Amino acid sequence: GMDSIETSVIAVLIVLIGALLITIVLVRRTVAQPIVRLAHAVSTLAGGGLSASVAVTNRDELGVLQRSFNQTSQALRLADERVAEQQRLLERRVEERTAELRHTLGELQAASQAEAELRIAIRDLSMPIVPILDGIVVMPLIGLIDTDRAQSIITALLHGIEQHGARTVFLD
Numbered sequence: 394g395m396d397s398i399e400t401s402v403i404a405v406l407i408v409l410i411g412a413l414l415i416t417i418v419l420v421r422r423t424v425a426q427p428i429v430r431l432a433h434a435v436s437t438l439a440g441g442g443l444s445a446s447v448a449v450t451n452r453d454e455l456g457v458l459q460r461s462f463n464q465t466s467q468a469l470r471l472a473d474e475r476v477a478e479q480q481r482l483l484e485r486r487v488e489e490r491t492a493e494l495r496h497t498l499g500e501l502q503a504a505s506q507a508e509a510e511l512r513i514a515i516r517d518l519s520m521p522i523v524p525i526l527d528g529i530v531v532m533p534l535i536g537l538i539d540t541d542r543a544q545s546i547i548t549a550l551l552h553g554i555e556q557h558g559a560r561t562v563f564l565d
Contacts, residue, residue: 427455431462438462443470520546522553530559 427450437445445466449459523531532550536542554562 423451424455427451427459431459434462434466438466438469443473520549522549522557524557524559528558528560529563530554530557530561531563531565533565 427447431447434445434447443466446463447459449456449463521533523533525531530553532546532553534546538546550562553559
């Protein structure tokens with residue numbers, strides 16, 4: 394009678410609960426754990442860990458998502474390597490260009506120094522002070538004399554008088 398129906402119902406309930414527990418364990422193993430691993434790998438990737446990858450556990454939508462994640466991670470890793478290589482090339486080019494500019498600057502400084510020395514030599518040649526006798530010097534005046542040149546002539550003349558101990562100066 395009733396006892397056998399109750400026993401049957403209890404037996405069916407035990408089988409159903411067992412099946413439900415097995416289903417929960419299988420769902421946890423096949424869905425929940427891969428999703429947790431995928432979420433962890435996404436966090437690693439977001440934190441800069443470009444070598445993050447996950448195992449592809451099945452062929453369903455979850456497997457497609459796992460493969461897509463691995464492909465994305467690999468693409469980011471390759472892009473990062475290309476950027477790093479471009480940065481190395483750029484740094485090397487900047488170093489080469491800086492060395493070229495330093496060399497050019499050195500040449501310009503040397504040319505500027507040579508030009509300054511040449512100007513001094515030309516100035517001295519254009520305002521020569523020639524000692525002719527003891528205490529007598531001659532300064533020939535060559536070319537146009539403007540205010541700046543007149544000041545340079547006076548300075549050179551005073552220096553020449555002092556240098557040669559001249560008492561008499563002839564300006565020609």
